[in-house]
Amino acid sequence: MDPIALVRQQTRAQHLRVERLVPLALTPLTLPYYRQLLATFLGIFQPLESILSNLPVPADLQLAGRQRSHLLVLDLQRLGLAPDAIHALPRCADLPRPATLPQILGLMYVTEGSTLGGQYISRLVLQHLALDETSGCAFFSSHRAEVLPMWQRFCAIVRAEVADDLTQQEFVSSALSTFLAFEHWIERSLPLSSPE
Ligand code: HEM
Numbered sequence: 001m002d003p004i005a006l007v008r009q010q011t012r013a014q015h016l017r018v019e020r021l022v023p024l025a026l027t028p029l030t031l032p033y034y035r036q037l038l039a040t041f042l043g044i045f046q047p048l049e050s051i052l053s054n055l056p057v058p059a060d061l062q063l064a065g066r067q068r069s070h071l072l073v074l075d076l077q078r079l080g081l082a083p084d085a086i087h088a089l090p091r092c093a094d095l096p097r098p099a100t101l102p103q104i105l106g107l108m109y110v111t112e113g114s115t116l117g118g119q120y121i122s123r124l125v126l127q128h129l130a131l132d133e134t135s136g137c138a139f140f141s142s143h144r145a146e147v148l149p150m151w152q153r154f155c156a157i158v159r160a161e162v163a164d165d166l167t168q169q170e171f172v173s174s175a176l177s178t179f180l181a182f183e184h185w186i187e188r189s190l191p192l193s194s195p196e
Pocket residue numbers: 004007008015018019022023024109110111112113114115116117118120121179182
C-alpha cells in the first residue's frame with residue numbers, strides 16, 4: 001500500500017483528537033488564546049526540530065528550509081512577548097527519538113503535514129485577529145505558495161524510501177508516537193476554550 005495513504009489512514013483518529021484539542025472554529029478566536037497556541041506549539045516544535053537537526057537527515061529533504069520554530073519565536077515577539085519570557089516558556093521533553101530513516105520520515109510526516117492545516121489556521125487568524133505573516137502569523141503562513149509543492153516533494157521521498165513492510169511499520173509507528181506526543185503536550189498546555 002502507498003505509505004502516505006497508509007499513514008493517513010492509521011493516524012486519522014489521532015489527527016481528529018489533536019484538532020478537537022485546538023477548537024479554533026468553535027470559540028471566537030481571541031488574542032490571549034492565540035498567544036497560548038503559539039507558546040504551546042513552540043514548546044513542542046522547537047525541541048522536535050532540534051532532535052531532527054542532530055540526526056543524519058538526507059540532504060534532499062532540505063531540512064533547514066522546512067524548519068519553522070523560529071517563526072513561532074518571531075510571532076510571539078511581534079505579539080509583545082520579551083525574549084526572556086519566550087525563553088522561559090515550557091518545552092516538551094517527552095518526545096520520540098527516531099533512529100532510522102523511516103522513523104525520521106514518520107516524525108516529519110506529522111510536522112510537515114501540519115503545514116497543510118496551517119493554511120486553514122492562518123485564514124482564521126487573519127479573519128478574527130487581523131494578523132498576517134508580518135504581524136504575528138508567520139508560523140501558520142509559512143511556505144505560502146510552496147506549501148503544496150514542498151508537501152509533494154516530501155511525499156515523493158517517503159514513497160521512495162518506505163517500500164517494504166518493515167520500513168512501513170517503522171514509518172507508521174513513528175508517526176503515531178509523534179502524534180501522541182503532540183496530543184499529550186497540547187492537552188497539558190492549552191485550555192479547551194478561548195480565555196477572554
Ligand atoms: C486545529 C488544528 C488543525 C487543523 C484545523 C488541521 C487541519 C488540517 C487540514 C485541513 C489538513 C489537510 C487535509 C487534506 O488536505 O486532506 C490537515 C492535514 C494534516 N495535518 Fe492538520 N490540522 C490541525 C492541526 C494539526 C497538528 C497540530 C498536526 C500535527 C501534530 C497536524 C498534522 C497534519 C498532518 C500530518 C496532515 C497531513 C494528512 C495527509 O494528507 O496525509 N494537524 N490538517
